[in-house]
Amino acid sequence: MQDFNRRKFLQKSLLIGTGLILLPKLSKGNLLNIENIDISVVTGNNYFENTVKAIEQLGGISRFASRGTKAGLLVNFTGQWTRPSTYVNPEIVLAVLKMLNDAGVKEITYLVPPMAGYFKKNKKSAQYESIINTVKSNSGEFKEIEIPKGVSLNKALIIKDLFDCDVFINISINKHHSGTLFTNSLKNYMGATKRETNLFFHNGPEKKEGQEDMTFLSQCIADINLVRKPDLCISDATEILKTNGPFGPGEVIKPGKVYASSDPVAMDSYGCTFLDYRPEDIYTTVMANKHGIGRIDLKNLNIKETSLIN
Amino acid sequence: MNFPLMQMRCFSFIFLISIFNSTAFADGLKNYFPKNEEIKNWKQADTLKIYKGDELFTYIDGGADVYFEYGFKQVATVNYSNKENDQLQVEIYEMKDSSAAYGAYSFYLNGEGKKLIAGTDGMFFDYYAVFWKSNLLVVISAPVPNEKIIPVIENIAGYISTKIVNIYHPPLIVSKLLQSGITESSIKYFKGKVGLSNIYKFIPGNAFYFNEGVSFNMPETKVIIFRFNSDSVSVNQLSEALNKMKESNKDAKFISTDNAFDYQDFKANQIKCLAFKNYILVTISKNDEIRNLNIEIVKKVLN
Numbered sequence: 001m002q003d004f005n006r007r008k009f010l011q012k013s014l015l016i017g018t019g020l021i022l023l024p025k026l027s028k029g030n031l032l033n034i035e036n037i038d039i040s041v042v043t044g045n046n047y048f049e050n051t052v053k054a055i056e057q058l059g060g061i062s063r064f065a066s067r068g069t070k071a072g073l074l075v076n077f078t079g080q081w082t083r084p085s086t087y088v089n090p091e092i093v094l095a096v097l098k099m100l101n102d103a104g105v106k107e108i109t110y111l112v113p114p115m116a117g118y119f120k121k122n123k124k125s126a127q128y129e130s131i132i133n134t135v136k137s138n139s140g141e142f143k144e145i146e147i148p149k150g151v152s153l154n155k156a157l158i159i160k161d162l163f164d165c166d167v168f169i170n171i172s173i174n175k176h177h178s179g180t181l182f183t184n185s186l187k188n189y190m191g192a193t194k195r196e197t198n199l200f201f202h203n204g205p206e207k208k209e210g211q212e213d214m215t216f217l218s219q220c221i222a223d224i225n226l227v228r229k230p231d232l233c234i235s236d237a238t239e240i241l242k243t244n245g246p247f248g249p250g251e252v253i254k255p256g257k258v259y260a261s262s263d264p265v266a267m268d269s270y271g272c273t274f275l276d277y278r279p280e281d282i283y284t285t286v287m288a289n290k291h292g293i294g295r296i297d298l299k300n301l302n303i304k305e306t307s308l309i310n
Numbered sequence: 311m312n313f314p315l316m317q318m319r320c321f322s323f324i325f326l327i328s329i330f331n332s333t334a335f336a337d338g339l340k341n342y343f344p345k346n347e348e349i350k351n352w353k354q355a356d357t358l359k360i361y362k363g364d365e366l367f368t369y370i371d372g373g374a375d376v377y378f379e380y381g382f383k384q385v386a387t388v389n390y391s392n393k394e395n396d397q398l399q400v401e402i403y404e405m406k407d408s409s410a411a412y413g414a415y416s417f418y419l420n421g422e423g424k425k426l427i428a429g430t431d432g433m434f435f436d437y438y439a440v441f442w443k444s445n446l447l448v449v450i451s452a453p454v455p456n457e458k459i460i461p462v463i464e465n466i467a468g469y470i471s472t473k474i475v476n477i478y479h480p481p482l483i484v485s486k487l488l489q490s491g492i493t494e495s496s497i498k499y500f501k502g503k504v505g506l507s508n509i510y511k512f513i514p515g516n517a518f519y520f521n522e523g524v525s526f527n528m529p530e531t532k533v534i535i536f537r538f539n540s541d542s543v544s545v546n547q548l549s550e551a552l553n554k555m556k557e558s559n560k561d562a563k564f565i566s567t568d569n570a571f572d573y574q575d576f577k578a579n580q581i582k583c584l585a586f587k588n589y590i591l592v593t594i595s596k597n598d599e600i601r602n603l604n605i606e607i608v609k610k611v612l613n
Contacts, residue, residue, distance in 0.1 A: 198367065
């Protein structure tokens with residue numbers, strides 16, 4: 001009897017111990033993506049709702065950001081983008097801010113500052129003004145980071161705040177880019193790097209005027225993505241600039257989609273198809289896949305598509 | 311007369327003239343922009359900004375690469391607004407020469423615009439107008455499509471166009487195509503691989519080392535023409551391109567004939583590459599019969 005009780009006690013202890021080990025993971029929701037969805041895609045006219053649903057399908061925001069953590073947002077919404085379909089729709093950022101706030105994160109920081117009047121572009125912003133006002137700007141300080149596995153890029157100056165946050169969320173816009181054919185999650189990383197690092201991406205170690213090298217630029221983008229993989233990527237494919245990107249103006253199509261994944265390579269592999277490319281046509285995607293950052297085999301990915309259009 | 315002295319004076323004169331010209335143009339860009347109320351009810355909403363050389367990356371990020379491929383000097387930009395707070399942005403790009411301005415202009419065309427009566431060539435699309443004149447490219451755009459401001463965009467385009475005195479012709483190869491009735495809005499003129507990659511991607515890296523190229527649409531066929539220095543260079547380039555494409559597309563079946571080869575791309579388009587005089591013609595089509603007719607038309611244009 002005594003032995004049995006001891007056995008039972010040991011079994012219970014083991015269960016509790018295992019539970020304690022798994023609890024943080026469970027609380028982060030790692031096991032909540034029951035369907036093992038690689039990319040969650042939601043179509044609809046309400047881009048705020050599309051964003052919430054896209055994250056829900058991946059297991060909810062608590063899978064990525066739990067109470068008391070610090071979140072860093074890298075959003076493609078800086079000052080130079082003013083034309084239709086060149087910057088992330090504010091509704092998508094508002095939805096992320098609300099979800100993070102509801103999840104009880106301690107702090108949210110913009111890794112790049114938004115353009116002046118960004119949230120005023122959308123009426124919903126007024127409703128979330130109190131949350132918008134709590135978001136911190138980045139420090140403006142850059143840190144030199146070694147990239148030992150980089151092929152073309154071995155060091156880079158990256159915004160310091162990227163390394164101070166617990167959760168890194170990459171919010172990009174899916175659009176044409178004349179320099180790399182396509183831009184989305186992978187290229188958005190260049191928003192976190194200092195201008196001189198970005199110029200190196202474009203010009204290479206020796207500046208050759210008029211001799212832009214798409215391969216070099218793409219390799220640098222793949223290399224910079226080795227630094228820190230985003231915990232969550234969200235992409236705006238509500239309206240897509242299909243030609244003359246990234247600045248525009250050009251042809252705009254309106255798929256009305258928001259999609260999300262924790263794999264930036266899978267994000268780009270899916271996103272480039274809106275521009276009639278295959279993942280293997282895009283150097284950044286191929287090179288980032290070679291680095292082992294994510295998957296390019298679109299056919300084998302579990303893509304969950306939901307429509308919110310009634 | 312002391313010849314070296316005369317030569318030196320001559321060089322000095324040319325040097326001073328060239329400095330004067332470039333400075334005059336740099337300062338002059340701002341004079342092309344309408345001042346407050348020169349366009350009724352519209353005024354400049356901010357100060358003029360100029361981005362020179364590498365600063366273009368600050369302005370348009372990686373979109374700069376294709377401009378550098380053509381030859382970029384500087385861009386000046388001003389925002390305009392009216393009492394209703396409608397917004398417009400006007401940009402004037404100064405390119406290396408008129409071919410560069412034409413090439414950059416051609417990348418703004420997306421096929422379904424209407425003719426704009428301004429500049430040498432001009433088109434109006436959903437929310438923007440674009441034209442080129444001399445070595446300048448002018449883009450006037452609204453942050454959102456707005457029918458109400460279409461006449462304003464046309465007014466501004468007309469204002470700027472009348473201020474640009476010099477008119478040059480488009481690149482010779484483009485002139486030939488336009489004279490033969492090829493639809494202008496489908497033409498893209500390019501000078502390097504960034505431009506080409508945005509039109510059609512043959513292989514990673516360079517398939518062809520060309521002097522200039524042009525692409526356009528014909529019935530059921532996309533045509534790309536590369537120009538080289540001589541007939542022999544075009545034949546050599548075709549042969550090298552075939553080797554590179556075979557290496558890159560191991561699954562594709564290539565059929566070679568004299569000065570030509572065919573293969574099928576991943577979208578089941580039949581690609582035909584053909585050396586003709588100092589050109590390589592590439593046709594991308596699913597209809598062999600119509601494609602062959604189109605090739606004959608293009609050959610006549612290039613003759």
